[in-house]
Amino acid sequence: MTSPPTGQPTRLPPTGPPAAPPSRAASRSGPVMIVPSRRRGHGVLPQWWLVLLDAVLVVGLGVLCSWPLGQVYTGRRWLLAVVVGLVLGVAVAWIGARWRWGPWLTALGVVVAYLAIGSAVAVPGRARNGLVPTADSLRDLVIGLVHSWRESLTLPVPLGETGVVLIVPFVTGLVGGLVAAVLLWRSRYPGLAGVVLALVLVLSAAFGDVSAPAALTRGLVVTLVAIVWLRWRSLRHVRARWGRRVLATLVVVGVAGGAAIGLGAMADPNANRVVLRDHVDPPFDPHDYPSPLAKFRAYKKEPLRTETSLFSVDGIESGTLVRLAVMDTYDGIVWNVSGGPDAVHDSGTFRRLRNDPDANAKATVRGEITVTGYTGVWVPSVGETLAMTPIKDGRADGEAAGELVINRETGTIAQIGGVEPGTTFEVEAVTPVPLVEEEISLLQGDASVTLPAPAVVPEELVDRVQRWQVEDGFNGGSGGLLAQFLRDAFREHGFYTDGIDDDVPAGHGASRLAELSKTPTPVGNAEQYAAAMALIGQRMGLPIRVVMGFKVPPGGGDVRGENVTAWTEVKLAGAGWVPFDPTPPEDQKLRKPNDTPDEDPQPQVLQPPRVPGEPKEASDNLQQGDGKRKELDVLAVLGTILGVVLDVAKVALLLSPLWGVLLFKFLRRRRRRRVSDATLRLTGAWHELADRVRDLGVRPAPGATRRESAYAVAERYPQDSAVTVVALAHTADRHVYGDGEPSIDEASAYWADVETALRRIRRSTPWWRRLRARFSLASVPWRAGVERVRSATGRRVRRAGRWLAGLGPVVRARSAVRSAGDRIGGLFRR
Template identity: 35%
Template sequence: MTATTTRSAPKAPATSQTVDRLGATAWTDVAVLTVLSVLAVLGFEPAFGHYAFLLASLGGIAVGTVAAVVCRLFRLPVPISIAIALAAYFVFGTPLAMPGQATMVVLPSLDSLSGLVLGAVFGWADAVTLQAPLEAPPYVAVVPYFATWLVALVSVTLALRWLPRARSRGTARAAAVLIAPAVLFVAGILLGTRDPFFAGVRGVLFAGIAIVWLGWRRGRTREHSVDVAVDPGLRRRKLVGTGIVVIGAVAVGALAGSVLAPPASSRFVLRQEVTPPFDPLDYPSPLAGFRQYTKDLEKTELFTVDGLQSGQLIRLASMDSYDGVVWSVTDPSDSTDASGSFELLGSTIPRPPLFTPGGTSEATIAIRQYSDVWLPTLGYMTQLGFDAHRGTDPSETVRVNTATGTTAITSGVGVGLRYTVDATAQRLPSDKTLAKVAPARLTLPPVTNVPDIVSSKAEEYAGSSSTAIQKLRNIERSLKTFGYLSHGRASDPVPSRAGEGADRMTDLFAKSPMVGDQEQYASAFALMARHLGYPTRVVMGFAPKVATGSTTTVTGNDVTAWDEVAFDGVGWVPFFPTPTKTDAPRNQTTRPKLEPQPQVRQPPAANPKPQDLLTPVKTKDNERKPPHTSFSLPGWVWVVGGVIVIPLVLYFVPLLVIAALKRRRRRRRERVGAADRRAAGAWDELADGYAELGLTVPANATRRQAASAFERQAAAQNLRVPDAGLVPLAERIDGAVFDGSAVSDERVGDAWSRSDDAVREARRSAGWLRRRLASFRYRRARRRPRP
């Protein structure tokens, strides 16, 4: 260090007393914090899946940095600086984060301003619960904009206002300023996916730049603390040496990190730990409750519709997955384009991927006594608006499937809800036109456990036509010709069993005549069409009678079901295979066919003679036979039966029934469904086993939370758990369910083996009486929807 000289700050000109000037140190601080924020925000790329979020992210950094610098230059107080920063957030947030909701691309609108608020408050929850890449609702893009704006504003403000005041503790304050960019870096990791975006390179660069900056700030603090000037050459050599060391560390660390990085499956991200808010498989199949509408709710006024046109159908739900028991929506993890994939409602609803627009309509629906998660709509919606003056606005809990035209409200469709639907109908070409069109090539979930009789009837009914539309029309016409309509009510001419399972389909075709309602005929048509290789789905809804110019009241008797087949370049064409005839003959399946006999003259009836005129003949055998008496048990047998046998029957029969139910529950969870659902079934089996032992299953808890609760209860009740605890098992199953990778059968088997060991160990440690009581308990866990 050379000789020191006293330094004095240069005086500003008299004409610029109201505006400060920032020195090179301040601008360096701003540049370093900006670079660190950019490195941190790149971690959002896996969640958004594209680089469009960079406009909002870099814009947020620019808006926050400029607001902090301008307020510092004009020496504005903190409250006014905050007001200016908020104003800049809303003014520039519309073109940067929500240009689609802007007026003339750049001017704020009510939708964009509300989205900037909703995104800052609620967008974080959607960012970790919605499926990546994040595209809807529009306010999700506000998350990176708000995060970078806030980080830049706080860190730059502290660097310009608070950091220069430091004397002896300048390094500690500089480290505190780095907290905001570090939090942004961690947020990018937590909100991302299992596939990181150059995590090792970004992490090493972030740490290296931060270390160099801290070392440089430490030297600057020492210079100011002793008020001396340091040889610039010495300072430069020291800084260059430190930079070379850090650059070498960055290079080695980046290379080693790319080679020694842990597998993606071990990466902790929030979306893998949070249960998605809406899984349609958590709810019963809509078609399974068809008979509830036709019987229990036959005359119940479910909802009213204003603006419904004659012949227009009301859609409730579309189903394209069949397991031999019911038609249901597809598991969202199996297909992202099928009936089970739902997304948040945006200001506009995208067009379906396979659709030819026809006429448009607008209707207002008011809910009366309808209660479910499926929202009645018309055709394919283009807009959906709720009347907030008549009740709670459920817009934030609406989920839409644009491919099927199905809408659900996770909070439930409540009484008093009123909403307006703008919809576009599918344009339907003539059969002559469709004869030249091939069915669409779509990958739908396979149908399983289909009876052989359905396949044979499909070939028989389809006939030898050369076109797909003609074969489908033949099947539709055959079902309507040979079948009869019956809802199984007491007023129907013949009984009709509910259900669309394999046994009901066999019963429908094996007995003559065919008897059923829309549930059976729509299911049969879909199975036969799928057998022929045509993409078909079942749609449930309502077909009320419309009175022109008046409000239409929809009751349970208006429920219906139909089928839709996808044609290439056209869309989904509806088919209505349910017959309208209701006069089916009674008992035709059991009454033998009578053949006419030749008429024969019968002799006149003779009066029987009194039996007392006959003299019985006594024989030797008759004398030896004892008189006929009714069989009766001895009294001791009744005593033994009442004391021993009846209690044993009352004990073992329920025990066997419950054991059979548990065995059936286990087999369905272990063998039915995709691999990730079978792995999740292992945890459900564990939770049910612990609940049957008397432990309380926490409601609306994640598997990790439930595992911790089970461990605490087991410790309090002297029940043993595995040495490693239950949390690792919960994490293994969460990984199989949520990490998005292919789940092997060995992984599923390992989850079931560990689950069985945990339940078995708990049962062994329980007392004899507790084990017996657990044998008589039966619980079937059902995943509850997230609020």
């Protein structure tokens, strides 16, 4: 037996299980065990024309499914975000399928694409020139992944194009397009792509608005196209009569659509779609603020009465009613603004103010309202507001414009956080054409309006109105005729007082209105008369509400507290909300008899206590916008604590060294797979396999050969995986110790066989062990790295010590020279 030539490795005879058929990695003959060759199947891209068709349909159907999001955004930038997200997700899925990326590498590609493109699409205001990512834009993209979903639900709609709210449509399109394309091209169940698109539709509808035009038509189109496309795609190699199949699908979808239309027609016409934003607390709830009418008496006192200018008007005619707030809910204590989370549909809700693009052509009033001394959340407005632009320091204030909300049903406008003095509001509005008395008397009340019933109606008020009906000979009526009767009755039988000089109680609670009604001579101001007329009007079936505001003084200019007033509005069929002022003229005051001394004084009688629950008179320093005091909410505190814990956990997760472990393993695998030498590339594949199974818990003996390591794997995993790993060990030994060098193609094929073996091993491993293996340090030579760092640090410390020791003579010489100089200087001083 001759020995091999010097310098040639010894060829070891194969051991272990019998040989299997050769694979592409075995280019030379020999009795070795190898894995079967890769077959064309799942994970391999189909023909280019089918890939293109899939991509077009995923993007098109994804846009249709995301269309409900358009109801909560202004402009069309949300559509750009959805389209770019879908295209980007499909592109990453195609690249991953083309280069056979794993799930982790695909996820990394999505993150990179999100950060690279998201700045220009989702947060262009933070990017340089609207395109190039910056540190601020990247920070918004990372934080916005969590906060954008909450803000899109809590901010008033329609949402603008600033902040992080555009991340929602961008991420929806990105993730939806990626998952749908991956299922189409890399899974055994491509039909699940339709389920993904359906989930995109559900998510978009949940984050949308209560209104969704053509929702049924859009859903039928998506269903029809998706069914035909996915069915044809799965059976495209089968010869069938596709015309008949498509026709049958059209019939089925048409019948389903007809049934849906019929059920929709039978449903409650006043019902609305249920969306997520209906179940979260909105950022602006009018019930968090005092009733505007509660401050009525404070405006009548100094300094707000004549000394302080609340706001000034320009371009608005004298006598125009400037609305501050509309109140249609009475709880027995105050009239208040509705539109909160529990408001009825006819009261509307507060949504972000969106300026009408045709406001310039429609507006009949164009003016400016400049806030000076007024404070509060309610913004003065006129008529039906078409557009309102805040101006600060001579230019439009975009931040303030984003905080303007409006209740379109009542016309009330508010600014979140309160108006800021010095702000000028450019107003474009439409004022209704005034009606004459004869026209009003012929109109009926709008029966379609449903307002919340008042909580309390004083019996004294009901009795007084019934006596007025008898005295004035009112034979009944509704609508405009009833509103005119109530207005005239209060004006004729009542007397006016501002309550400042006279000892007349303030407020408009149930007890105050009862006192107003039971006296033979009712005395009050616009606060009491408007509240009383609206209360009895709702009791008698009128669609009526209270409005508080100011009347522009003659000559315009500054509006002060003396110009405050309140009136009622009644919804009449064909005419809208018509104003009625039931307050008597200011000169119609009650004359008091001359005071005469009482020669027989009566003992003082203790007065009964005041009815609890009456609102106290608003003080001069009352600032509307101060939220009402709330009790401690245990759930809110626990939610805050949980939020802090989650924030800390997120920071800890981002700063965790485990990400360094993942990065090290990724770079190690990448370096092994891209080495230029074919032999090193092939042995690197075996080292990758050995490291991966070591992370999974396989511990071969120290110094074990490839075959011994393979048999250690065979003891842990099923027979098919064991045979594959043993065959790979034989193949690696044959290429390393055999004659010649392997080619690059053979090394690449060996890498593919290693990945196949790893996939089989992972399938037979519990999910929790696979997750733990991702972050395992078993294959990371951290001990050797620590030892190298410690050795290098020791060498540097020793080198620094020697350098410092070498400085000793120099330091001593400098000290001697300094001492000699001191001695010489001392001689001269002597």
